[in-house]
Amino acid sequence: MADTPQTPSNKPKPVIVDNGPNAHMLSSNDDRSAGPVELGFPVNFFGTVFTSLYVNTNGNVTFREPLYKYLPFRMTTQAPPIIAPFLADVDTRPGASGRVRYGPTTFEGRYALGVNWLDVGYHWERLDKLNRFQLLLVDRSDLGFGDFDIVMNYDRMAWESGESAGGSEGLGGLAAGAGFSAGTGETDTFFEFPGALANGGLLDSNLKTGLTNTKRNSDILGRHIFRMRRGRIDFERSIREGGHLMPRAVLLADGRVLALGEFNPFSDVFNPVTDEWAATGKTTANRRRHTATLLPDGRVLVTGGEDKPRTAELYDPVAGTWAAVTDMSVGRIDHTATLLPDGRVLVVGGHEAFGSTTRNATAELFDPQNGNWTSTGSMQTARSAHTATLVSKNGRALVLVAGGEGATSKLASAELYDPETGTWTATGNMGLVRYAHTATRLQDGRVLVAGGEPSDLSDEFPEPRGRAELYDPATGSWAATGRMNRPRRSHAAVPLNTGHVLVLGGFHESAGIQAGVELYDPVLGSWSVLGPMQVRREFHAALLLEDGRILIVGGITNPNTLQGTYELYYHPFANR
Secondary structure, eight states: OOOOOOOOTTOOOOSOOOSGGGSEEOOSOBSOEEEEEEEEEEEEETTEEEEEEEEETTTEEESSSOOOOOSOOOTTSOOSOEEEEEESOEEOOSTTSOOEEEEEEEETTEEEEEEEEEEEEETTTEEEEEEEEEEEEEEOTTTSTTOEEEEEEEEEOOOOOOGGGTOBTTBSSSOOEEEEEOSSOOTTSEEEOTTTTSTTTTSTTOTTTOTTSOOBSSSSTTEEEEEEETTEEOOOEESSTTOOSSOEEEEOTTSOEEEEOBSSOOEEEEETTTTEEEEOOOOSSOEESOEEEEOTTSOEEEEOOEEOTTOEEEEETTTTEEEEEOOOSSOOBSOEEEEOTTSOEEEEOOBSSTTOOOBOOOEEEEETTTTEEEEEOOOSSOOBSOEEEEEEETTEEEEEEEOOBOSSSBBOOEEEEETTTTEEEEEOOOSSOBSSOEEEEOTTSOEEEEOOOOSOGGGTTTSOOEEEEEEETTTTEEEEEEEESSOOBSOEEEEOTTSOEEEEOOEETTTEEOOOEEEEETTTTEEEEEOOOSSEEESOEEEEOTTSOEEEEOOEEESGGGTTEEEEEOOTTOOO
């Protein structure tokens, strides 16, 4: 997640103080190093595996060889592979100065090697300003060989240069650098903090780029977490410029992912083995607010959406091509499509044109065997922006449709479709009017509904929490469950193999576009906050890959310069 400036007065301290990183100490010095220091686990750093490193006084660690340089440099410079929380001329010779210390510790329950630069001064033996920062390298071999996290913690950053760098009283001159690099200067092998090598750019006085005033992949100001996976830093990455602002993503039968959706005909396929995207065939129409459904034969049915809401087409993942099928009976935008047990697809509701206040109650069935549509019973209430979830009652498959937006108001009503009779019956109403919410079937057959916009913003706006409820198909009733920590709509929800549910991102007036992630435990009926996405997103797509990671695609982002990007999210139960 990009640096986010915040200035609360009671922020928690990011530096973790325990005895582990204090186990070993560099004696008072200027420009010295220790090592090689055993990590205790392998790290795959941009394609090279290391098991040891050098701890350098001047705010960094290096692989292969120590670094005695005291002048900061760009992370694009050819140098030993380096991780530098604060690359500057640290001087610990005065007796009152802190020392550079290192040793094993833990971070969030995982083994780590910690390095402390706590209350250190600057060259020439100056103590009038002291910096306090920390580096943790965290073992994530539970996710893959050599995977690890880089955690940089900053409590206080008061000086930026030594006298040898042309500074005066720790300020000015050649300012400190910060980041990490493979040392080759090649694209995608380095990161440099905004504000690096700029006077005042990394200091506490800079509310925009100061290291203590920003954060990455953490809720704590001054904590910056970078995830190194498969030898690559896990940044947000571009799929195509401006693409997939309102995407649909489908997990194909071979484990790849198809994504499409924006005012263009482009579609792309993600390969989780290589973590790379490849363009595939162009769709027959530009689409967003459409549906995409995996069929039993491996093809993907896409229906409706702007700008040709009556049309539908099929994607062949073997040939990588699209082919139009017979149009639906009416145009549909913000509708739903549900795969039935017999292989047919139920398409329900929506509205016929952008900006239209008319909502559809009609439903129709697509038969992939002959490519034809047939009408079926209409809902009792016309709606769009609803959810549709396959449920089971007494061994019989039903489709639960809940909430949405009617012609004149938002809806709390719900109804059930019976594929055997082609009819709809009312079921219990939700406890809250909702649209742009999510509905996720749990492993015990109940349905978790979370978020969405209520009928009256004042109902949720004063209290920054999000209501959720459970539908029980056996009784046809709804019951409140634990509230999310933040309200949200236009978010994504992903069921995990453990039975938990992740919700990611979304929007609410109290917070704008969000990066927050929460985990629902169906046994406890409660939510817990996880690390955020790297980018604030709404209208994005998210799904569970076969290796346990979450692929997050596109959406409307904040900042909007990150639209068209994707990221991979590692939840607590991810294990590949």
